[in-house]
Amino acid sequence: MKSSLLWSSALLLLAVTGCSSSASTNVATPSAHAATTQSTLFTITDFAKRQIPFAQSPQRIIALSNGDMDIIYALGGKVVGRPNSNGTAVVPAAEQVEQIGSTHEVDLEKITFLQPDVVLGNNPMNEKDIPALEGIGSKMILTGANSIQDIQSQITLFGQLLQQEAKAKQLNQHIQDHIKGLSSSASTAKPKVLLVYGAPGTYMAALPNSLSGNILEVAGGSNIAADLPGLQNFPQYAQLNTEQVVQSNPDYIMIMTHGNTDEVKAGFLKEMQNNPAWSHIKAVQNNQVEVLPSHLFGTNPGTKVTDALDLIHQSLYPASS
Helix, strand or coil, X not given: CHHHHHHHHHHHHHHHHHCCCHHHHHHHHHHHHHHHHHCCCEEEECCCCCEEEECCCCCCEEECCHHHHHHHHHCCCCXXXXXXXXXXXXXXXXXXXXXXXXXXXXXXXXXXXXXXXXEEEECCCCHXXXXXXXXXXXXXXXXXXXXXXXXXXXXXXXXXXXXCHHHHHHHHHHHHHHHHHHHXXXXXXXXXXXXXXXXXXXXXXXXXXXXXXXXXXXXXXXXXXXXXXXXXXXXXXXXXXXXXXXXXXXXXXXXXXXCCHHHHHHHHHHHHHHCHHHHHCHHHHCCCEEECCCCCCCCCCHHHHHHHHHHHHHHHCHHHC
16 A cells, blocks of 8 residues: 555656656756765775775775785774684784685675675675675675785775775885885895795795785795796696706795695695705705795785785895894
8 A cells, every 4th residue: 555655656746747847857957967976975996997986985894805904904994894714813903803704705694794885805706796795785896916016006995995095195105115125125136935825735836926926026035936837727826846946946935825834834844855856955955944924925914015025035134134
């Protein structure tokens, strides 16, 4: 009954509007356009080149990665949902925030319950999740980081999202100044490094077009895997080639992992022991095989990229530390 009454009222309103003079119609059109314009305060363009309008800065934000979460808090914002973690949150202020899965596996049920205005995801990994999130009334912003410059672009984008452009510029300037300081103390004869991404039983060499590979080069290292072809499904990584590693004779071997670091290192050392050729490599002879902290490597560290740069630089140039 109520629905029929509403439709009747709507038809009556249309009839009255139709009887109005053409002058009245012309006046109404600009007003409607103005209302539409006022409904969009700003529009951002994400890494997938999608233009996303906002009527106001979002208040309820979910981050699917630690790097995105770190940047949001560095800009003075906060999240209502954060990525799953085995230990404490990488951002202490977010320790009590609900965990909602990750870029690899989104928990739509938890996200729906939290009613976010926007969800920060990975391009292109979370592109498939856009329809489901839009279906619950949320917007998704897709970004990613395969370089320090990408992280700076994320900072700029999230600064626009939170209406904190000035703060975003400060954060990016801090990163730039930090890089300049490292460059001034790096040697022209750069130490040779094998940067390995490892999981139990699987090892790949990180290439310069990966985030960790970029961090290595900016920190003053020479990536011995630079000329290796990228894997089809993981173009930022290459198949680990023992023959080429032995030939390149790296000064350092650095291992990244998302899993149990001790298990990954033990497995990698066992593989080296099973192949006598590894024993002739400088890094092995000098005990320069190191597992890098997982919150800084193998994933986007956000604004903590300066800490990642420092760690690599200090390992390669201990005299300048």
